[in-house]
Amino acid sequence: MTAHDPGPDWAGGHLRSARHGDVYFSREGGLAESRAVFLEGCGLPGRWAGRAHFTVGELGFGTGLNMLALIDLWRRHRPAGGHLGLFSVEGFPLPVADAARALAAFPELADLAAALLAQWPKGARGFHRIQWPDHGVTLDLAILDAGEALSQWSGRADAWFLDGFAPALNPDMWSPDLMAAIAARSAPGARAATYSVARIVRDGLSAAGFTLNRKPGFGRKRERLEAELPGVAVNQSPPRRIAIIGAGIAGAALARAFRALGAGPRLFAQGPMASGNPAALVSPRLAAGSSAGAQLHAQAFRRAVDLVRQTAADAVLGTGALRILAGRGEPERGRATLDSGLFDPGSLQWLDAGATSARLGEVVTDEALWVADALVLRPQRLRAAWSGSAGLGGQPEARRIARIARAGPGGWQLFAEGGALLAEADCLVIAAGPGSAALTGLPLRPVRGQVTLAHEEPGGAPASWGGYAIPAPGGVLFGATHGRDDPDPAVRAEDNDRNLDKLARMRPALAVRLRGLPLDAVAGVRAASPDHQPLAGRIEDGLFILSGLGGRGFTLAPLLAEHVAACAMGAPSPLGASSAALVDPARLKRRVAPESGLGQIDVG
Structure with a gap:
């Protein structure tokens, strides 16, 4: 991928790539082509019958038409409670206006297209997640070179749409190495479909282990290609009973992420939360x-920005x-x-x-x-929106979790004070801030932070510099202190003075206005890892963690919760492999086993 792309070309009223000199879809009918070549070519919808999760990958996102045709088919033939995971690669994304113009030709997809266009990536390199929550569909779109995207994606596709520009015009998209990468990211029995029967395509797929079958082509093309890997697809059932310990921003984000994958978690919380600031x-x-x-x-x-705007704008x-x-x-x-x-x-x-x-x-x-x-x-509103109906009565369950213990292969039990069994779970996620250390044996340390609230108009833009000064209901919130290995959440008057002193170094005029005013404060205890990176992922069978977010919980938790939920549910993660490795709890040595008996903790 280069820094400059010549962009789309609408000469003759048909959308073409000026870079590759090829059309984005057939002039004989783009939607009909998608259905005949890719949906029929991959045996859909029959191959997802009875599946809890089905995953489709694509090379060449273009206008998104193939994916919209697929989602339209899915919503008409969706298995009960099923989730459709999509992955697509695009090196040179279209401007949204050109995508909208192209998709306007297919009014039967207008509602699906509107949702796609509202979430259309604006040009940032990397992975972008787009969802159709009403239909149980999640798309991870990689704005990357195809080879890099495939090496970073963690999923295994049950079907592939190979829809790059023509091999003669864009041979890199059909290289033997790329076809081998497709096979490596495929589930047993995966099917691949493409409009091309060029020699480079046939040889690459065959060398990668696919069995090839030529079929009548669409429109002017005499033939198309279907390919299949050996093996039988395994229908893995996701966990039915999911429990989350902790109802701060991490727990709330987890509840939302699990619900987006069709699960109904129970959320347990008690005690002060580090995400309780105004x-x-x-x-x-x-x-x-x-x-x-x-x-x-x-x-x-x-x-985080996309999810807040889409799901909790208030x-x-x-x-x-x-x-x-x-x-x-x-x-x-x-x-x-x-x-x-x-x-x-x-x-x-x-x-x-x-x-x-x-x-x-x-x-x-x-x-x-x-x-x-x-x-x-407003943290309280965001947590309420994302916690949703995860707990009893629409609120997290205010139960003190004293101990967890394994219950058979992959199962877990949650115990209250006095030894009463509160719940059993096939999947347990620990999101209890500093309390996560006791439950998991991972070396998290408490970091106490106090912020100060002055009932005064903040003036000027919100700003951060390590500390911050931002508007809050009723005034300006500023701080924060950073007390390592300090687990005490009590407010301290001297910390307000420290926050004012720090503010004076960065915003002296604001600090002068605030000195002498009555000040309120909120203190919380966060969790930090030894290497200052978050912990998000699997600890052992049925046990996961989302913690170590430090002072960046509201920025990190939404994405990392989706990663944890995907790992737990057997769905593709939104994270690239290098990012997933960075947050993998396996990088840290556990100090104790959670079955070994734990003291009482407050979680939240």
């Missing part, structure tokens, strides 16, 4: 360290925030973030000190990034 900021981390880390944090930010207090580049190395990290290609064009803007001062309404000496998509949230 306001929260969703903003990206500056690029630092590994490329996998940069990709993870950028994708998490994009996904939780948004404001949009847009400054990231002030104060401190050694911060401007360089800001530039690296801006130049990474991991954010949508125009979503980040470089500001010199004068422009930063204008946004804040006071004089500062630092440069900044303007993050147009940053969100200021």
Whole structure:
């Protein structure tokens, strides 16, 4: 993939790729072609009958027409409670206006197309998740070169749509290495379909282990190709009983993610939550360290913004925030973030000190990034929206979990104080903040943070710099302290003074206005891992974790919850392999086994 694409060409009223000199779909009828070549060619809908999960991959997303035709078929022949996972690759995404113009030719797909266009990626490189929740469909669209996308995707496809531009015009999309990668990312018995019977396609698929079958082609094409791998598809049943311990932002995000996959988890919570502040900021981390880390944090930010806007818009207090580049190395990290290609064009803007001062309404000496998509949230509303009906009576179950223990292969039991059995689960996810350490044996450490609330108009834009100052209901919220290995959630008056002192270094005029005013405060205890990366994934059979989010829970939890839910339910993860490895709890050594008897903990 190169930095510049010539873009679409509408010469003669047909959508063509100027780069490859080929049409996006047949002039004899794009929707009819999708149905005949790809849906029929992969034996759909018959092959998903009775399946709890079915996965379809595609090379060449283009306008999205193949996927829309597939979703239309799925909604008419969906197995009861079934979930359809889609994966597609596109190196040069169309502008949304051109996609809309092309899809307007198929009015019977108008409602599905509208949902796709509303979530259309704006150009950021990486993985993008698009959902049709009413139909149980999730699409992971990789804006990447095909080889990189396939190496990063964790799924196994039951069917493949091979729809790149013609092999003579785009041979890289049909290389033997790519066909081998397709086979490696396929389930037993997978089918592949394509409009092309070119020699490079036949040889590549055959060498990868597919059995080939020529069929009559569509439109002007004399033949098309169907291919099949040996083996028999296995219909794995997802866990029926799912329990989540912790109802902060991690637990709420998990509840939403499991429901999106058709599951109904039980959510247990008791005790103070680190995500109990009156306001929260969703903003990206500056690029630092590994490329996998940069990709993870950028994708998490994009996904958090999309999900909040789609599912909990009334939780948004404001949009847009400054990231002030104060401190050694911060401007360089800001530039690296801006130049990474991991954010949508125009979503980040470089500001010199004068422009930063204008946004804040006071004089500062630092440069900044303007993050147009940053969100200021009401945490309580977001947690309520995502917790949904996961607990009894629509609320998390306020039960104290004293101990968990294995119950047979893959099963788990949750016990209350005094030894009473509260629940049994086929899948248990620990999202209990610092309390996750006792339940899992993983080396998480408590980090206490206190934020201060002044009942005064904040003035200027929301801003962060390591600390932050953001609008909150009734005033301005600023802080926070960072007390490592401090598990005490009690509010401390001296920490308000510390927060004011830190604020004075970054926003002196605001700090002057706030000194002497009555101040409220909220303190919470977060969990951090030894390497400061989150923990998200499988610990052992039936036991998973989402923790170690530090002070970035509202940015990280939405995406990582989807990753954990996918791992638990046997669905494709939204994370690339390198990002999944970065957060895999297996990287840390466990200190105790959860069966070994645990002290009482508060979770939430």
